[in-house]
Amino acid sequence: MSESYDEIMQLLxxxxxxxxxxxxxxxADTNLISQLSIDSIKLLNLIMEIEDTFDVSIxxxxxxxxxxxxxxxxxxxxxxxxx
Amino acid sequence: xxxxxxxxxxAAARKAMLPDGVGAFGIPIxxxxxxxxxxxxxxRVILLGxxxxxxxxxxxxxxxxxxxxxxxxxxxxxxxxxxxGSYFGHRALEREFADFYQCQSAIVxxxxxxxxxxxxxxxxxxGDTVLIDGxxxxxxxxxxxxxxxxxxxxxxxDPADMEKRLRRLGSRIxxxxxxxxxxxxxxxxxxxxxxIVRIKNEYGGILLLDExxxxxxxxxxxxxxxxxxxxxxxxxxxTGTFSKSLCSIGGFCxxxxxxxxxxxYVSHPYIFTASPSPATIASTRAALELLRKGSHLRxxxxxxxxxxxxxxxxxxxxxxxxxxxVIAAILDxxxxxxxxxxxxxxxxxxxxxxxxxxxxxxxxxxxxxVNAAHTPEQIKYVGDTFAKLYSTIIS
Ligand SMILES: Cc1ncc(COP(=O)(O)O)c(C=O)c1O
Numbered sequence: 266m267s268e269s270y271d272e273i274m275q276l277l278x279x280x281x282x283x284x285x286x287x288x289x290x291x292x293a294d295t296n297l298i299s300q301l302s303i304d305s306i307k308l309l310n311l312i313m314e315i316e317d318t319f320d321v322s323i324x325x326x327x328x329x330x331x332x333x334x335x336x337x338x339x340x341x342x343x344x345x346x347x348x
Numbered sequence: 349x350x351x352x353x354x355x356x357x358x359a360a361a362r363k364a365m366l367p368d369g370v371g372a373f374g375i376p377i378x379x380x381x382x383x384x385x386x387x388x389x390x391x392r393v394i395l396l397g398x399x400x401x402x403x404x405x406x407x408x409x410x411x412x413x414x415x416x417x418x419x420x421x422x423x424x425x426x427x428x429x430x431x432x433g434s435y436f437g438h439r440a441l442e443r444e445f446a447d448f449y450q451c452q453s454a455i456v457x458x459x460x461x462x463x464x465x466x467x468x469x470x471x472x473x474x475g476d477t478v479l480i481d482g483x484x485x486x487x488x489x490x491x492x493x494x495x496x497x498x499x500x501x502x503x504x505x506d507p508a509d510m511e512k513r514l515r516r517l518g519s520r521i522x523x524x525x526x527x528x529x530x531x532x533x534x535x536x537x538x539x540x541x542x543x544i545v546r547i548k549n550e551y552g553g554i555l556l557l558d559e560x561x562x563x564x565x566x567x568x569x570x571x572x573x574x575x576x577x578x579x580x581x582x583x584x585x586x587t588g589t590f591s592k593s594l595c596s597i598g599g600f601c602x603x604x605x606x607x608x609x610x611x612x613y614v615s616h617p618y619i620f621t622a623s624p625s626p627a628t629i630a631s632t633r634a635a636l637e638l639l640r641k642g643s644h645l646r647x648x649x650x651x652x653x654x655x656x657x658x659x660x661x662x663x664x665x666x667x668x669x670x671x672x673x674v675i676a677a678i679l680d681x682x683x684x685x686x687x688x689x690x691x692x693x694x695x696x697x698x699x700x701x702x703x704x705x706x707x708x709x710x711x712x713x714x715x716x717x718v719n720a721a722h723t724p725e726q727i728k729y730v731g732d733t734f735a736k737l738y739s740t741i742i743s
Contacts, residue, residue, distance in 0.1 A: 305705070306705050321516070322498070324498030324500060325499045326496075
């Protein structure tokens with residue numbers, strides 16, 4: 266029943282594309298802040314959505330090290346497999 | 349980019365967002381005349397952007413107490429509560445807070461900001477969890493970060509969302525601190541405390557309520573939201589500030605849990621800072637007494653709030669959901685908010701301007717703070733001015 270890493274990545278890319286509606290193609294290496302200009306509030310709200318989608322608790326302090334979409338997917342995957 | 353260049357870049361981005369908005373923040377107040385009037389530039393303005401909810405900044409009792417304390421005890425304690433900074437007054441004020449909230453323990457901190465930092469970081473640590481309202485004040489966020497606990501947010505004032513996230517924590521609930529505020533400072537809305545308490549009692553956890561804006565404002569004796577909804581005994585820790593209804597600076601935490609006392613030995617924001625000055629403590633003690641007996645002040649305050657809220661609502665402004673001393677007009681764009689703010693100042697009314705990201709959901713606010721000392725004439729003039737500006741700026 267657990268989503269694969271690819272599914273997590275796909276979901277994040279989709280959500281980020283629709284949130285930013287910028288011309289930037291969102292990929293694993295896209296930088297959330299410098300390329301997508303996701304501000305901290307938007308990121309925090311996205312985290313709530315991801316928590317609900319995957320039924321996990323993602324502490325916002327764990328985001329300190331997250332810069333790219335891949336790093337965010339890694340974090341979700343790590344928390345998901347630990348829960 | 350070096351450190352200074354980073355600051356230059358941030359300053360440039362700020363100026364680009366709102367070229368004319370630079371003067372709106374940290375505006376110089378040249379002279380203060382009373383709880384409701386001051387001079388800004390060469391204008392005598394109505395102060396409608398202070399947290400002076402009971403209008404006590406010039407109360408003779410508080411001023412006299414502060415004078416006497418300076419004469420007898422000097423200008424500052426020059427030391428920490430842990431060392432030489434716990435005078436008779438500090439301890440007396442703690443007893444008075446404990447008595448006011450009918451609970452065992454109270455701690456006085458140097459600011460309300462530090463009361464949250466010190467309480468939260470004393471209660472939780474790495475491996476524990478804090479479950480906080482998404483619109484929490486920066487002092488709550490910063491306290492959580494200082495603590496090293498895992499921070500989970502729930503949707504603002506949404507008990508169902510809070511319940512879902514608490515349930516998800518499973519066995520970690522035992523070491524979870526839930527945090528909400530009596531009145532939220534941006535939109536003036538109140539926490540759904542009865543629901544939050546019900547959920548906490550069903551699942552577990554410890555509840556902290558910040559009554560910064562509700563102390564003196566809600567409840568028969570001014571205890572805050574806990575008193576208004578009759579749930580004082582259900583809240584584990586209450587924090588608050590002296591900088592709003594009590595008209596000085598400082599903060600407190602009260603609790604019926606005797607463990608609160610242990611915070612004095614572990615909480616850095618309590619230990620590694622000087623204690624409040626004797627004058628601050630003395631005026632706060634006098635103000636607390638006035639606050640407790642201040643039903644007439646609360647009545648005046650609420651008359652003023654309901655009148656201005658109703659008037660602005662009738663005019664067509666989009667406001668926060670609950671009438672109260674914080675009345676926020678929600679505007680579509682930062683530019684519109686800045687224009688409204690400037691026009692109000694041209695009409696000799698000072699309010700607070702709040703631009704993204706400070707306000708929730710990217711909103712821009714012109715926020716009024718009403719107090720008990722505003723006269724009916726001032727409130728009417730403010731309502732008339734908002735009505736006049738609505739037609740030129742909004743519609
Ligand atoms: C909700 C809340 N908590 C705490 C504080 C901090 O209070 P103080 O001004 O005493 O540092 C404030 C004030 O800005 C506040 O709005």
